[in-house]
Amino acid sequence: MxxxxxxxxxxxxxxxxxxxxxxxxxxxxxxxxxxxxxxxxxxxxxxxxxxxxxxxxxxxxxxxNYKPRSDIPGVVEKYMKKELELDKFITHSVPFLDINKVFEYMLRGEGLRCMIRMDA
Incomplete structure (x- = not known):
């Protein structure tokens, strides 16, 4: 072909x-x-x-191949200015205390993009 x-x-x-x-x-x-x-x-x-x-x-x-030290701050800035819409890509949001759930989601192929919140 x-x-x-x-x-x-x-x-x-x-x-x-x-x-x-x-x-x-x-x-x-x-x-x-x-x-x-x-x-x-x-x-x-x-x-x-x-x-x-x-x-x-x-x-x-x-x-x-993102370089966290130099590339991530620019992404965060765009997100804060609402120039980059990331929320729709988050599959799960869990508090830090439930961080092990994120690994369970990943191993099952369910947690493609998990956000870990640092709240209590």
Missing amino acids: TGGGVDCSIECTGSTQAMVSAFECVHDGWGVAVLVGVQSRDDSFKTHPIHFLNERTLRGTFFG
Whole structure:
């Protein structure tokens, strides 16, 4: 369908099978796969080594490669000015005392973006 593979693929689901598919569908010689999704801690990524030998590139990013010290203050400023609408993306909001619930949500695949409140 693509004549040998796609130039670039981006995986955002966290599914290990989708990660493998994203990598294996890129073009030999110049294709780049970028993994963004976060998989379960017990999953492993398995593919045949020939895909690397054929000069495909696999890249990953964690939190979009944000640099917290320099990037987060700008995001907070935009949020405070109502230029950035983040509230609709929060899946759960829990007080700090219930922080363990956040980990339970993540392990079940339910807590995509949890906010931990520092109130009592």
